[in-house]
Amino acid sequence: MSSDKKEPRSTIFDIDKEKDFPDWFGEICKVAELADIRYGVKGFTPFPPWSLMTMNNMFDILEEVLQRKDHLPMLFPTVIPESNLTKEAKHVEGFVPQVFWIEDTGDDEKLEERLALRPTSETAIYPMYSLWVRSWRDLPMKRYQRCSVFRSEIKSTRPFLRGREFLWIESHNVYASHDEVKAQVMEDLETTKEVVTDNFGIPVMVFRRTQWDKFPGGLNTYAADTLMPDGKVIQLPSTHDLGDNFARAFDITYLNENNETVYAWQTCYGPAISRIFGALISVHGDNKGLRLPFKIAPYQVVVIPIFRGDDADAVLKYCEDIQKTLKKAGLRVHIDKRDDTPGWKYNYWEMKGVPIRVEVGPRDLKGNKAVLFRRDTMDRETIDITDLKKKVLSLGTEIDKNLRRIAESRFEGLVVDADSFGAIEDALDKGKIARIPFCTTEMEGLSCDEEIKDRTGGEVRGTRIDVEEKPEGVCVACGKVATEIVYIARSY
Ligand SMILES: [Zn+2]
Numbered sequence: 001m002s003s004d005k006k007e008p009r010s011t012i013f014d015i016d017k018e019k020d021f022p023d024w025f026g027e028i029c030k031v032a033e034l035a036d037i038r039y040g041v042k043g044f045t046p047f048p049p050w051s052l053m054t055m056n057n058m059f060d061i062l063e064e065v066l067q068r069k070d071h072l073p074m075l076f077p078t079v080i081p082e083s084n085l086t087k088e089a090k091h092v093e094g095f096v097p098q099v100f101w102i103e104d105t106g107d108d109e110k111l112e113e114r115l116a117l118r119p120t121s122e123t124a125i126y127p128m129y130s131l132w133v134r135s136w137r138d139l140p141m142k143r144y145q146r147c148s149v150f151r152s153e154i155k156s157t158r159p160f161l162r163g164r165e166f167l168w169i170e171s172h173n174v175y176a177s178h179d180e181v182k183a184q185v186m187e188d189l190e191t192t193k194e195v196v197t198d199n200f201g202i203p204v205m206v207f208r209r210t211q212w213d214k215f216p217g218g219l220n221t222y223a224a225d226t227l228m229p230d231g232k233v234i235q236l237p238s239t240h241d242l243g244d245n246f247a248r249a250f251d252i253t254y255l256n257e258n259n260e261t262v263y264a265w266q267t268c269y270g271p272a273i274s275r276i277f278g279a280l281i282s283v284h285g286d287n288k289g290l291r292l293p294f295k296i297a298p299y300q301v302v303v304i305p306i307f308r309g310d311d312a313d314a315v316l317k318y319c320e321d322i323q324k325t326l327k328k329a330g331l332r333v334h335i336d337k338r339d340d341t342p343g344w345k346y347n348y349w350e351m352k353g354v355p356i357r358v359e360v361g362p363r364d365l366k367g368n369k370a371v372l373f374r375r376d377t378m379d380r381e382t383i384d385i386t387d388l389k390k391k392v393l394s395l396g397t398e399i400d401k402n403l404r405r406i407a408e409s410r411f412e413g414l415v416v417d418a419d420s421f422g423a424i425e426d427a428l429d430k431g432k433i434a435r436i437p438f439c440t441t442e443m444e445g446l447s448c449d450e451e452i453k454d455r456t457g458g459e460v461r462g463t464r465i466d467v468e469e470k471p472e473g474v475c476v477a478c479g480k481v482a483t484e485i486v487y488i489a490r491s492y
Pocket of ligand 1: 438439448475476477478479480
C-alpha cells in the first residue's frame with residue numbers, strides 16, 4: 001500500500017468541543033460528511049448519506065410512536081395560496097416575514113395569486129380540515145406529515161441547527177373539546193421525552209413559553225429545551241394549544257350529538273428532525289468525532305478485517321459470517337473491505353460515530369475469537385465468537401445508556417437561583433440557567449423580558465409545567481411583586 005494514496009484522506013479530527021464548539025461543529029459536519037455547505041444558496045444544504053440515513057432512523061422511531069398513539073400519516077402540497085395564509089391574521093403576522101414567495105411561472109406568466117413555500121402547514125391543512133370534519137363522529141382527527149418546510153431566516157444559518165429548509169414532522173389534530181386538546185399537549189410532551197430522551201439520549205427541560213413567545217395565533221406553547229456544549233439552550237419539539245382560534249379562522253366546525261354546529265379545538269406539534277440531529281451531534285460528540293446512539297446509527301456495527309500474510313480469504317470469510325449472524329439479529333452491519341490500513345479505518349469509523357467495531361485478524365480466526373470495541377468509552381475486549389450476538393446486543397443497550405447518562409450529568413447543578421441582573425449574567429457566563437422571580441403583566445412582562453435580554457443576554461424560556469413553583473419576593477427586572485418563576489438562558 002502506498003502512503004501517498006492516503007494523503008488526501010484525513011481522519012484527524014481533534015478540536016476541543018468544549019473550548020471551541022462552533023469550529024468543532026463546522027468541522028464535524030465536513031469531515032463526517034454530514035452536510036456540504038458549498039451548495040451556493042444561503043441556508044440550503046445537501047445532506048449526504050451518513051446524515052440522511054441517521055435522520056431517517058430518527059424519523060422512523062418518531063413515526064412509530066405517533067402511529068402507536070393513533071396519529072395517521074398524510075401529505076399536503078408544498079405551496080400555500082396567499083389568501084389561505086392571510087386568513088388567520090395573528091398567525092400571518094408571525095410568519096410572513098419568513099416566507100418565500102412564488103410569483104411567476106416558467107413561461108414568464110405572473111400567477112393570479114402568490115404562492116408561499118410552506119413555513120409550517122396550518123394554513124394549508126386547515127381549509128381542508130374544514131371540509132373533512134363534519135360531525136362528532138369524525139373526531140378526534142389525529143394526523144401528521146413528514147416533510148420539509150422553508151423559512152427565510154434572517155439570523156445566520158448553520159447546517160441542521162438553523163437552516164432555511166429543514167426536515168420535520170408536523171402533527172395537526174382536531175378535537176371536540178378544550179380538555180382533549182390539553183390532554184394532547186401533555187401526550188406530545190410525553191412523545192418528546194420518549195423519542196428525544198429515551199431513544200436519542202438527549203435530556204430536555206420542558207417549559208410553557210410566555211405569552212409573547214408563543215406560537216402566533218395559538219393559546220399556549222409548550223417546548224422542550226436542551227443544553228448545547230457552549231452553554232446555550234436550543235429548542236427541540238414544541239407543541240401548541242391552538243384553542244379554537246384557527247377553527248374560527250378556517251371554519252372548522254362539526255355537528256355535535258345535539259345536532260348543533262360548533263367550533264372544533266386544535267393542537268399542532270412540530271418535531272424538527274434535522275434540528276434534533278444537530279443537537280444530537282453536539283450533545284453526544286467528543287474530540288474524536290461523532291458518537292451515535294446504537295438505536296439510530298446507520299451502521300450499528302462495522303467489521304474491520306485485518307489481513308496478514310496468506311490468511312486474507314479466510315479472514316474475509318470469517319467477517320462475512322459475523323455480518324450474517326448480526327444481520328439475522330436485525331442489526332445494521334458493514335464490513336470495511338477497503339484497501340486501507342486497519343488503523344486508518346479505526347480512526348475513520350470513530351470519527352463517523354459507529355457505536356461498535358469488530359476487529360478480526362488471523363489470530364482471532366484461529367482461536368474463534370473477535371475483538372469488540374465500543375466508541376463511547378473507547379474500550380476493547382476479546383470475546384468468544386459464540387457470544388458475539390449476545391455481546392453486541394447488550395453492548396448496544398449499554399452504549400445508549402452511557403451516552404444518555406453523560407448527557408444528563410451536564411444537567412446536574414445546571415439551574416441556579418438569581419435575584420439580580422448581575423447574578424443572572426454570572427450564571428449565564430458559567431453556562432448555567434438562571435431561575436428568577438418574574439412578573440406576568442403582559443405589557444410589563446414584555447418590557448421585563450427585554451430588560452433582561454439587554455442587561456444579561458439571556459432569554460426567558462418560560463415556566464416549568466412538571467413542577468408547580470410559587471414565586472416569592474419581587475420581579476428581578478422591575479421590582480414589582482413577582483407572579484411566577486421563570487428560567488433564563490442564552491439560546492440558539
Ligand atoms: Zn417585572
